[in-house]
Amino acid sequence: MSAASDGLLPADATYGSLVGTVADPLLRRPAGRWYWAAFAVASLGTMVMFGAIGWLFIEGVGIWGVNTSVVWGFAISNFVWWLGIGHAGTFISAALLLTRQPWRAAINRFAEVMTLFAGSVAGLFPILHLGRPYRAYWLFPYPNTMDLWPQWRSALVWDCAAISTYLTFSLLFWWIGLIPDLATIRDRAQGRAGQLVYGALALGWRGSARHWHRHDLLYRTMAAMALPLVVSVHSVVGMDFAASLMPGWQETIFPPYFVAGALFSGFGMVVVVAAVMRRGLGLEEVVTNKHFEVMGKVVLAGSVTLAIAYATEWFTAWYGGDPAERGHVVYLFTGPYAPAYLLMLACNLAVPQLLWFGSVRRRIGAVVAVSLILNLGMWLERILIIVNTLSHPPLPTMASFYWPTRWDWMLFGGTIAFFTLLFLIFARLLPAVAMYDLGKLLHERRSGR
Amino acid sequence: MTAPLILAEFRDPDTLVQAARRAREAGLGPLDAHTPFAVEGLAEALALETPPLRRAMLAAGLAGAAFAYLLCWYSGVIDFPLNFGARPLHAWPIFLILAFEGGILCATLAGIAGFFVTTGLPRLHHPVFDGRGFDRASQDRFFLAVADPAADVERLSALLDGLGPLSVREVTP
Numbered sequence: 001m002s003a004a005s006d007g008l009l010p011a012d013a014t015y016g017s018l019v020g021t022v023a024d025p026l027l028r029r030p031a032g033r034w035y036w037a038a039f040a041v042a043s044l045g046t047m048v049m050f051g052a053i054g055w056l057f058i059e060g061v062g063i064w065g066v067n068t069s070v071v072w073g074f075a076i077s078n079f080v081w082w083l084g085i086g087h088a089g090t091f092i093s094a095a096l097l098l099t100r101q102p103w104r105a106a107i108n109r110f111a112e113v114m115t116l117f118a119g120s121v122a123g124l125f126p127i128l129h130l131g132r133p134y135r136a137y138w139l140f141p142y143p144n145t146m147d148l149w150p151q152w153r154s155a156l157v158w159d160c161a162a163i164s165t166y167l168t169f170s171l172l173f174w175w176i177g178l179i180p181d182l183a184t185i186r187d188r189a190q191g192r193a194g195q196l197v198y199g200a201l202a203l204g205w206r207g208s209a210r211h212w213h214r215h216d217l218l219y220r221t222m223a224a225m226a227l228p229l230v231v232s233v234h235s236v237v238g239m240d241f242a243a244s245l246m247p248g249w250q251e252t253i254f255p256p257y258f259v260a261g262a263l264f265s266g267f268g269m270v271v272v273v274a275a276v277m278r279r280g281l282g283l284e285e286v287v288t289n290k291h292f293e294v295m296g297k298v299v300l301a302g303s304v305t306l307a308i309a310y311a312t313e314w315f316t317a318w319y320g321g322d323p324a325e326r327g328h329v330v331y332l333f334t335g336p337y338a339p340a341y342l343l344m345l346a347c348n349l350a351v352p353q354l355l356w357f358g359s360v361r362r363r364i365g366a367v368v369a370v371s372l373i374l375n376l377g378m379w380l381e382r383i384l385i386i387v388n389t390l391s392h393p394p395l396p397t398m399a400s401f402y403w404p405t406r407w408d409w410m411l412f413g414g415t416i417a418f419f420t421l422l423f424l425i426f427a428r429l430l431p432a433v434a435m436y437d438l439g440k441l442l443h444e445r446r447s448g449r
Numbered sequence: 450m451t452a453p454l455i456l457a458e459f460r461d462p463d464t465l466v467q468a469a470r471r472a473r474e475a476g477l478g479p480l481d482a483h484t485p486f487a488v489e490g491l492a493e494a495l496a497l498e499t500p501p502l503r504r505a506m507l508a509a510g511l512a513g514a515a516f517a518y519l520l521c522w523y524s525g526v527i528d529f530p531l532n533f534g535a536r537p538l539h540a541w542p543i544f545l546i547l548a549f550e551g552g553i554l555c556a557t558l559a560g561i562a563g564f565f566v567t568t569g570l571p572r573l574h575h576p577v578f579d580g581r582g583f584d585r586a587s588q589d590r591f592f593l594a595v596a597d598p599a600a601d602v603e604r605l606s607a608l609l610d611g612l613g614p615l616s617v618r619e620v621t622p
Contacts, residue, residue: 019588165554168557204571207587435485
């Protein structure tokens with residue numbers, strides 16, 4: 001379809017100009033004052049994160065707000081939140097490739113990077129929450145002198161398998177996609193150092209028809225594998241909850257509900273990252289209003305799906321008739337966390353409805369604002385899933401209130417800074433957009449496909 | 450003495466595909482093309498054969514899944530049985546999750562390894578990099594590479610008549 005290119009590429013684009021748009025900010029333009037200011041702030045925040053982790057190693061999980069009833073707290077909700085964000089990248093890259101969506105071309109690379117960084121940050125939390133983080137490697141089945149095996153029936157082991165597979169896969173998928181672009185940067189680099197470094201990283205790629213043929217074959221096959229993998233990861237996280245016997249958790253809807261929430265928040269974060277990259281690297285020509293409009297529609301679809309999931313939760317609690325489940329839903333709306341719950345509903349369900357209006361979707365600022373709000377909403381959701389269930393256990397004497405300590409906040413804020421820092425480094429060292437995909441899109445447009 | 454390497458440079462991918470088809474029909478070979486992105490129809494024009502990469506990935510994936518399942522079964526049922534409230538030791542629904550992850554991991558690693566084997570990468574140098582203007586093969590130019598002992602610049606130019614190559618040159622180190 002030739003709608004393929006409506007507003008996705010500039011009208012006067014050539015193969016060379018597209019490469020220049022992406023590669024020049026990397027090779028020819030200095031970073032600028034704003035970049036270094038952001039870099040300084042993010043570095044400072046990263047130091048706060050390492051400080052919070054250091055103190056945790058010294059003192060133990062007692063520095064957090066967790067207690068004997070609410071044992072999971074910030075660590076696990078931040079893990080779920082970050083991992084959810086880490087879903088959209090590989091999903092965008094793979095699903096949009098297989099369904100031939102032309103708007104994939106400009107955004108897939110930094111979406112994949114977002115997956116890698118968010119997934120890595122997410123992976124920190126369960127390890128930090130272990131209590132004895134230095135024994136995290138016990139989760140892997142390795143030959144050991146203790147004659148011990150991992151306990152396969154434990155949810156922690158499923159998480160470990162799902163996340164380590166997903167991160168390895170995402171890293172390799174991103175890397176295979178990156179090799180041809182590294183060759184382009186090698187050929188455009190003017191300094192000897194750049195030519196050597198990017199030349200080594202490009203592994204001798206020479207754009208041979210044979211290379212492209214194998215590359216395409218492998219990339220498409222990996223994309224087809226990525227879809228079930230993406231769905232499996234947050235399903236496994238959902239099962240951490242659903243495999244328990246707690247009201248509010250023990251629900252068969254949890255795996256798909258978690259996946260829907262993950263894609264929703266992930267797409268929201270892609271919108272934010274796309275807006276920042278577009279402005280920061282001057283990519284206005286290839287990341288256009290059209291991209292934000294389409295992503296706005298995806299976010300809207302996510303919000304509607306989530307509304308159905310919430311409604312199903314409330315309905316089955318009432319229809320099932322179990323007093324514990326019914327009491328849990330009443331607690332959501334009337335318990336101590338009710339204001340946060342209502343705020344979450346507003347952020348996740350009400351605000352994204354603005355995207356029904358084309359005039360809102362076409363304004364980048366509006367789509368970004370909605371995305372930031374929904375990410376707050378999704379963060380609240382992850383917190384509330386945990387504290388609402390754990391703070392009122394079946395035995396009334398065990399009821400307790402969870403409130404995060406300053407170490408919780410420092411660790412959480414620090415991970416956001418660390419994520420930003422990683423992104424700032426990426427933006428200056430590697431091409432932020434897949435140049436060959438843009439070239440391919442231009443070719444398709446010229447031949448009228 | 451190996452055959453000289455001749456590069457014909459084009460501005461447009463579709464012309465390159467036509468040129469590749471003509472060169473192959475004229476019986477020249479070995480042929481290759483160098484482009485900044487995957488050009489549709491080029492593999493067919495050059496009659497590239499598809500390596501059994503997908504079958505290798507499938508086999509590795511199934512083997513990985515089987516290995517993960519057997520590992521879970523052997524360790525959880527035979528070597529280290531732990532009774533938790535009389536729950537079954539052979540917890541196959543959970544073993545299947547781990548088998549799925551193991552399968553995906555092995556298929557991916559096999560695919561990456563197969564990619565490097567079938568492309569001959571990584572590689573430190575290749576004669577084609579000495580071609581004049583070849584650095585644009587990764588940006589906005591499309592090259593046909595002919596390494597036939599029977600071919601020379603004149604013959605290739607005559608063959609490509611009407612397609613308007615920007616240049617036809619022999620690569621000299």
